[in-house]
Amino acid sequence: MQCYSFIKTMMILFNFLIFLCGVALLAVGIWVSVDGPSFLKIFGPLSSSAMQFVNVGYFLIAAGAVLFALGFLGCYGAHTENKCALMMFFFILLIIFIAEVAAAVVALVYTSVAEHYLTLLAVQTIKKRAEDKPVQGCFKQLLSDIRTNAITVGGVAAGIGGLELAAMIVSMYLYCNLK
Known part of the structure; x- marks a missing residue:
């Protein structure tokens, strides 16, 4: 039973990290999509080469949303021992x-x-x-x-x-x- 609780804890921790990465990607993607010029000001003289990053905003939003959902399902499913959430987590990972x-x-x-x-x-x-x-x-x-x-x-x-x-x-x- 200790192996089960260790694996459950690791699943919660890793999926919480995935969840946080999804939140970060969503935030950056929304920022880049909504306010690209302020994002480019950070780069200063590199702004001409950084302009390509503004076009990536929607991709970041999509990737962030998938990671957000995946991390949530894995963390929630392991923490609450919810079979449906664990199965959804499995199927989303399988499709990816x-x-x-x-x-x-x-x-x-x-x-x-x-x-x-x-x-x-x-x-x-x-x-x-x-x-x-x-x-x-x-x-x-x-x-x-x-x-x-x-x-x-x-x-x-x-x-x-x-x-x-x-x-x-x-x-x-x-x-x-x-x-």
Whole structure:
């Protein structure tokens, strides 16, 4: 029974952190969407490059809302031992996990297709424009940078997926051990 109470406590703590992150993302997203210019004043001379962050406000609101709901369901379900909340928590995580796996598969499948089209279009365009003067292309460096970042993004996504699987397992453990 001590294992159950430890897992329940950890579920409450981690989901409370997720809940707080959701609140923070919602707050920043609303701030950026409603009052972008004051948000940009913080950056001062960097405001031209920071302008792209203003366009991310709605994404932050959506991500914050999902984290807010997910954190609330996990925390509430574990604290009150509510089977419905734990099951909702599990299903929301499952949907997010399936969407992430689908996105990863699409990215892997279309990476070679995108590389092929870039080779056909970009290299041919550079060659046509370079008929007066020789141009040193950067296509190989671009592909190298994309591959390097893809490995990092893939590693982070795999880590997040592992955490999501662990959270789903814990929620099902709590669900199954409730009376």
